[in-house]
Amino acid sequence: MEHRIATFLSRLSRTWLAAAVLAAVAIASATPAPAQDFITVASTTSTEQSGLFKHLLPEFKKATGIEARVVAVGTGQALDMGRKGDADVVFVHDKVAEEKFLAEGFGVKRLEVMYNDFIIVGPKNDPAGAKGKDVVEALKKIAGTSTPFTSRADKSGTHAAELRYWKLAGFDPPKGAWYRETGSGMGPTLNTASGMNAYALTDRGTWLSFKNRGELVILVEGDTKLFNQYGVMLVNPAKHPHVKKDSGQKFVDWVVSPAGQAAIAAYKIDGEQLFFPNAKP
Known part of the structure; x- marks a missing residue:
């Protein structure tokens, strides 16, 4: 009788030990690893x-x-x-x-x-005659001919710079059906300009990495005001x-x-x- 009790207690002890080990493993598994820095x-x-x-x-x-x-x-x-x-x-x-x-x-x-710098890109046939080194004169010609222009209009650094150039050109802000606001980033805005064959202000870095250029080319660059x-x-x-x-x-x-x-x-x-x-x- 005493032997049976001892055997039972031994088995029970081993069961408890196994359960404790499993519980510890489960807790360890549930504890998240330290967050990566x-x-x-x-x-x-x-x-x-x-x-x-x-x-x-x-x-x-x-x-x-x-x-x-x-x-x-x-x-x-x-x-x-x-x-x-x-x-x-x-x-x-x-x-x-x-x-x-x-x-x-x-x-x-x-x-x-x-x-880097900003540039103005537009249709290679340049219907507004904007090509050159003077960003303000270029914008005057684009607005004066009501040639389509796409703007980010997203309160970005590029958009802020664009609005400063328009103000210098006498348009604060520009208005009209020719002025298209995308409310999006530089890539999507360039896609819109490419699809519309329109002018746009862009940073040179995004332009160099942009693939969907269509008929667009660089038309205005080199003005010190375009420093970015x-x-x-x-x-x-x-x-x-x-x-x-x-x-x-x-x-x-x-x-x-x-x-x-x-x-x-x-x-x-x-x-x-x-x-x-x-x-x-």
């Missing part, structure tokens, strides 16, 4: 659609182990993401809007990263304590470092450089 970068469609980030971000991760996840929207929307604390870093190209963001206390420090500067800022953790301050700052530091600047300069399409690093030491 990543940051959210709110940036522009031009840096995304030009292919720059596909080239740049693997180099950043290789150097730091940090993954940067990009949300590509217009500059205005990117800065609004920063204001709401929905991004750790903003990487945009509208200096006036960036300085306002900084003055409001939403950014820590604005650093210049790189530049990009800046980067860490979103202020004093405004949003959940901002990943250390990882975000590593991105800012890397992109303006010699390694980051070299990576930007190395990005080319068909041998042509899309962005030119100009971070100040």
